[in-house]
Amino acid sequence: MDVTGRGVPGVGSDAAPRHLTFVPLLMGLKNMRDETVPATELLICTKCRRGQEVGDDAVRPGAALHRELSETGLPEGIRLTEVECLSNCSQGCTIALRGPGRWTFVFGNLHETNHLDTIRDGAARYRDTPDGLVPWRERPEHFRKNCIARIPPMEAQNV
Numbered sequence: 001m002d003v004t005g006r007g008v009p010g011v012g013s014d015a016a017p018r019h020l021t022f023v024p025l026l027m028g029l030k031n032m033r034d035e036t037v038p039a040t041e042l043l044i045c046t047k048c049r050r051g052q053e054v055g056d057d058a059v060r061p062g063a064a065l066h067r068e069l070s071e072t073g074l075p076e077g078i079r080l081t082e083v084e085c086l087s088n089c090s091q092g093c094t095i096a097l098r099g100p101g102r103w104t105f106v107f108g109n110l111h112e113t114n115h116l117d118t119i120r121d122g123a124a125r126y127r128d129t130p131d132g133l134v135p136w137r138e139r140p141e142h143f144r145k146n147c148i149a150r151i152p153p154m155e156a157q158n159v
C-alpha cells in the first residue's frame, strides 16, 4: 500500500509539506485581522450637554462633536464609536480612547468645535504607543488637565 501520497495531485514528494500549506492561510487571517480591527477606538458620548440647556429636538454638543469628527476625519487606524453615556455627564463633552492590550483613558470638558485637533492629536499619539500610555509631557495640554479616568488593560498585572 502506498502511504506517500504519490499519484495523488498536490500530494507527495513534489508538494509542499502538508503542515506548510496552512502557513499562508494563517498569515492571511492575521493580515485580515490587522486590517479590520483598529488598534485604537475613540468613543464619543453623543448625549453630553456640556453644561447647557438643550431642547429635546436640538443637537447636543456631544452629538455635534461626533458629527464634526465623522465629517472632518480621524487619523488612520482610529475607529470612531458613538456611545450614549460615559458617566461623566457634569464634565462633558466626554470621550474615551481604548484598544486591545492598552490602557483606557477617559477625557472630559471637550468642546464640539474647539477641540477637534486636540482630539485628533491625542488619539494619534495614543495609537502610536504599544500600551496606550503616552508620556505625560507628550500629551495634548487639554488631555493632561482633563483626564477623568485611566483603566488598565485586562492583561495587566500588578498595576
Ligand code: FES
Pocket (backbone or CB within 6 Å): 045, 046, 047, 048, 049, 062, 084, 085, 086, 087, 088, 089, 092, 094
Ligand atoms: S451624558 Fe455624556 S457622559 Fe453622560
